[in-house]
Amino acid sequence: VIVGEPIVHRQRGGYSRVVVPDDAASGTLTRGDLVLRAKDGDHDAFDVLARSVTHRLYGTALRILGDVHLAEDAVQDSLIDAWRDLRALRDPALFDAWATRILVRHCYREAKRARTARQVIVTAREETTNPTVDIDDRDRIEGAFRRLTPDHRVVIVLRHYLDWELAEIAAALGLAPGTVRSRLHYALASLRAAIEADERATPSTGGRRP
Amino acid sequence: MTGQRRDSDDARTADVERAVRAWLHEVPDRPPDTLASAALDVSRRNSQRAGWLARWHQRSRGPNERLLMASAAAAAAVAVIVAVVALWPTIVGPPGDVAGPAPSLPATSPAPTTTTSPTPAAFDGRVQATIDLDRRATALGSGFSSLWAGDETGRLLRIDPADGATVGMIDLDGVACGPIMSASTSMWLTTCGSGITTAGAITLRVDPATMAVADRYEDGGGDGVGVGAMNGLVWFISDVEEGRLTAVDAVTGEHVRDLTIGGPIRHLTAGFGSLWVSPIGRPVVLRIDPQDGRELASISLSGDSGYLATASDAIWVSEPHQWLVGRIDPVADRVASEIGAAPGVSQLVIGSDGRVVALADEELLAIDRETDSVVDRVPVPRHVAFDAVTTYVLALDDGDVWYADQSSIVQIAPR
Numbered sequence: 001v002i003v004g005e006p007i008v009h010r011q012r013g014g015y016s017r018v019v020v021p022d023d024a025a026s027g028t029l030t031r032g033d034l035v036l037r038a039k040d041g042d043h044d045a046f047d048v049l050a051r052s053v054t055h056r057l058y059g060t061a062l063r064i065l066g067d068v069h070l071a072e073d074a075v076q077d078s079l080i081d082a083w084r085d086l087r088a089l090r091d092p093a094l095f096d097a098w099a100t101r102i103l104v105r106h107c108y109r110e111a112k113r114a115r116t117a118r119q120v121i122v123t124a125r126e127e128t129t130n131p132t133v134d135i136d137d138r139d140r141i142e143g144a145f146r147r148l149t150p151d152h153r154v155v156i157v158l159r160h161y162l163d164w165e166l167a168e169i170a171a172a173l174g175l176a177p178g179t180v181r182s183r184l185h186y187a188l189a190s191l192r193a194a195i196e197a198d199e200r201a202t203p204s205t206g207g208r209r210p
Numbered sequence: 211m212t213g214q215r216r217d218s219d220d221a222r223t224a225d226v227e228r229a230v231r232a233w234l235h236e237v238p239d240r241p242p243d244t245l246a247s248a249a250l251d252v253s254r255r256n257s258q259r260a261g262w263l264a265r266w267h268q269r270s271r272g273p274n275e276r277l278l279m280a281s282a283a284a285a286a287a288v289a290v291i292v293a294v295v296a297l298w299p300t301i302v303g304p305p306g307d308v309a310g311p312a313p314s315l316p317a318t319s320p321a322p323t324t325t326t327s328p329t330p331a332a333f334d335g336r337v338q339a340t341i342d343l344d345r346r347a348t349a350l351g352s353g354f355s356s357l358w359a360g361d362e363t364g365r366l367l368r369i370d371p372a373d374g375a376t377v378g379m380i381d382l383d384g385v386a387c388g389p390i391m392s393a394s395t396s397m398w399l400t401t402c403g404s405g406i407t408t409a410g411a412i413t414l415r416v417d418p419a420t421m422a423v424a425d426r427y428e429d430g431g432g433d434g435v436g437v438g439a440m441n442g443l444v445w446f447i448s449d450v451e452e453g454r455l456t457a458v459d460a461v462t463g464e465h466v467r468d469l470t471i472g473g474p475i476r477h478l479t480a481g482f483g484s485l486w487v488s489p490i491g492r493p494v495v496l497r498i499d500p501q502d503g504r505e506l507a508s509i510s511l512s513g514d515s516g517y518l519a520t521a522s523d524a525i526w527v528s529e530p531h532q533w534l535v536g537r538i539d540p541v542a543d544r545v546a547s548e549i550g551a552a553p554g555v556s557q558l559v560i561g562s563d564g565r566v567v568a569l570a571d572e573e574l575l576a577i578d579r580e581t582d583s584v585v586d587r588v589p590v591p592r593h594v595a596f597d598a599v600t601t602y603v604l605a606l607d608d609g610d611v612w613y614a615d616q617s618s619i620v621q622i623a624p625r
Contacts, residue, residue: 043254050253051246058241063234072242076249083253108531109553109571141233150531151491151514160231178451182474183491192226 035092074106097172144194152187341374347614352607353392360386378421389602393439394460425463438480469503481520482540488515507543
């Protein structure tokens with residue numbers, strides 16, 4: 001057992017410690033060690049890895065999909081795929097990004113399967129007469145967010161929930177960083193347009209809508 | 211005045227950004243305690259190499275059904291292996307519903323092709339021939355009466371589909387990643403770039419007569435995919451983020467002109483006097499004037515546009531997130547039909563007879579253009595080149611459907 005950096009996983013910009021299995025009690029395995037062990041077929045090592053990312057994957061899926069059951073399915077399928085295809089991962093340091101990429105793929109699938117991701121594409125962005133309209137209405141934000149395309153929801157969640165840098169998102173999604181930047185820009189523009197369209201349709205009364 | 215409006219817009223967008231960020235962090239997200247355990251229980255019963263078995267587990271729901279399917283799959287795999295060993299060399303490929311004569315692949319074929327290996331039951335017993343590579347395939351194409359396969363070591367192999375022999379090989383400066391396409395007198399392909407992203411990819415022109423790389427276009431590639439040939443020019447995406455298209459002379463490979471569409475684009479095809487591109491993250495296909503880059507039409511789809519292909523009477527587009535394949539009428543500049551396909555449908559190839567074959571995550575689909583319907587589905591193992599990079603491993607050669615299944619190329623008999 002190689003003693004090294006404690007096993008941690010990133011969550012909402014912070015890090016949480018993960019319990020190391022009994023067979024590694026004589027020392028501390030690095031995350032990279034665990035990935036290498038898992039790639040060699042050590043399911044116990046994969047068990048630790050999987051549990052360390054489950055919360056983050058679930059939180060990500062829940063926000064993208066907006067449904068706990070779909071999110072659970074996406075996470076479970078992702079973990080199964082991760083084990084199955086782990087030998088295809090070249091760089092152990094990229095396990096988190098790789099697992100997230102798998103999760104995103106399953107989120108697309110779950111969204112389509114359940115047809116909960118109704119796509120309302122907002123292409124026209126009209127000028128508002130009052131650009132400082134209060135947008136603290138969470139229902140309104142959630143409603144607008146749910147109307148985004150899956151691509152747009154994904155980049156917003158990775159950037160603003162996981163606090164990933166553009167390069168990290170690019171690596172996870174297999175896109176160039178510039179593409180991620182563009183997609184994020186369009187996603188926020190669409191979100192803003194959707195919020196403004198909702199505001200025009202139902203003027204805010206300062207409280208939550210029924 | 212314009213500056214003030216822009217400042218106001220920026221402030222408003224920043225407000226939205228802050229608001230959605232706050233909302234995202236408020237969503238309660240404690241996962242069920244058993245969430246990971248359930249998945250791990252399933253994965254523990256599967257080996258890492260048997261990817262198709264794991265997918266069976268994903269599809270099933272109850273534990274009894276999972277066990278039953280696992281047992282059936284294992285028994286089927288053993289049966290296939292035994293049958294292939296027993297009947298070799300009189301047949302090639304697994305036993306079952308083999309349609310048509312099976313080409314003989316002599317064991318003396320030059321390296322790296324050999325003939326072996328049971329094919330996963332996923333192919334539904336419809337394998338006509340198998341050409342094994344000694345490395346994992348990352349890209350596939352056809353042209354000049356040959357199959358062309360890129361592998362993970364950066365080689366481009368030219369293979370005779372009649373006997374599976376490798377008739378030429380080139381060491382590329384990178385791993386072939388996009389589809390390998392014939393256009394004019396050359397084969398064209400894009401490399402993956404470095405790392406797990408596709409940044410830094412290049413486009414290559416390969417002369418099939420000399421089996422040499424004739425031209426390298428350093429700016430070509432990114433994660434853009436597609437080559438279009440039209441009016442003596444070959445077009446490819448040279449800058450994904452800026453939406454730049456580059457035209458080179460189809461014969462000499464010399465640079466002719468660039469067009470900038472503006473905004474990120476990913477897929478390209480040419481036909482009906484126009485260029486057709488898929489902008490990233492937008493549910494449209496743009497029709498572009500190849501002379502000056504003007505947008506001639508914006509064709510709305512149900513979902514984000516994906517892979518594009520040109521047929522004799524239509525432009526076809528995949529919509530991977532909506533599981534659709536769309537047929538665009540180039541006369542009316544509108545979508546004539548959208549056909550329910552399969553999850554992750556991406557690559558499309560058009561046969562000389564107009565037949566459309568689509569590659570989805572775990573299926574090959576044959577689409578009848580007359581009825582706009584899927585007339586055949588063949589389950590295939592999901593192809594993962596490495597790090598889950600999207601791969602384009604489907605090819606039509608003289609009417610035959612070929613699919614690169616990891617380190618082998620499989621000919622599939624469609625119904």
